[in-house]
Amino acid sequence: MPMVPRGAALDAPAIATAVAAQVRRTGTHALPVAMLVRLGELRRRHGAGHPFLDAYLGCVLARHECRFSNRTYLALPLLERVRAAAGLAPDRLAALLMADVVRVERSAAGPDLPDPPTRRKRIRHALRFVAASHDHPVTADDQLDGVALPELPAAGLATWFGLSVLPVSTRHDEYFFIMPCRHTR
Numbered sequence: 212m213p214m215v216p217r218g219a220a221l222d223a224p225a226i227a228t229a230v231a232a233q234v235r236r237t238g239t240h241a242l243p244v245a246m247l248v249r250l251g252e253l254r255r256r257h258g259a260g261h262p263f264l265d266a267y268l269g270c271v272l273a274r275h276e277c278r279f280s281n282r283t284y285l286a287l288p289l290l291e292r293v294r295a296a297a298g299l300a301p302d303r304l305a306a307l308l309m310a311d312v313v314r315v316e317r318s319a320a321g322p323d324l325p326d327p328p329t330r331r332k333r334i335r336h337a338l339r340f341v342a343a344s345h346d347h348p349v350t351a352d353d354q355l356d357g358v359a360l361p362e363l364p365a366a367g368l369a370t371w372f373g374l375s376v377l378p379v380s381t382r383h384d385e386y387f388f389i390m391p392c393r394h395t396r
Contacts, residue, residue: 221257223264230271231374238380239274247275263371266292270377274377284376293372297365306344307372309337311358315376 230250233242250268258265266288273283282288294304316334324330342358363369 219314221261221264223261224367225263226253227267227374228370230268231291231377234377235273236381238378239271240379241270242271244275251276253337263289263292267371267374273364274322274379284377284379286377289371289375293363293368293375297363297368306341306361309340309344310362311372311376312337313341313360 221366233246242253254265254268258268267286269288270286270301273279290304290308293299294301299307313334316337319330321346338358341360345361347357360389363372
């Protein structure tokens with residue numbers, strides 16, 4: 212990832228998207244140290260002028276900088292910026308996050324997926340949450356497939372919302388568990 216010269220225009224979403232592609236291939240724990248150093252420098256030089264990129268890189272770099280916590284693991288600094296910029300109530304953001312869980316679970320593939328009943332259960336519970344957030348509670352499981360999944364209203368913010376999944380590892384189930392980091396020196 213090349214550094215951006217001082218004074219040059221910065222395409223923050225493109226940079227974050229490129230970093231996210233690497234994170235999703237390897238997990239944040241396996242990012243090359245050289246890349247993490249370059250990202251830290253990028254954040255120091257340009258972060259103040261790009262609050263979404265600053266929040267994103269702060270989450271990506273948290274483990275490397277020994278600041279890893281549930282807050283950075285869940286990319287809450289980035290999600291809080293998205294929520295504020297979109298003018299979303301916290302419950303609306305929660306519904307968007309659960310809709311994202313449904314999308315991930317429906318399209319997931321790979322050898323480490325949970326068994327089909329577990330996936331169906333996850334999807335069913337997430338859909339119930341989404342349905343309830345729209346004041347259209349659904350009680351029968353067979354009606355859940357008709358629940359419309361909400362999307363972020365602002366297209367530019369949707370990019371940042373989509374970048375908020377920062378797995379430490381590439382295991383599928385990591386998206387559903389929060390594990391504290393223990394640093395040793």
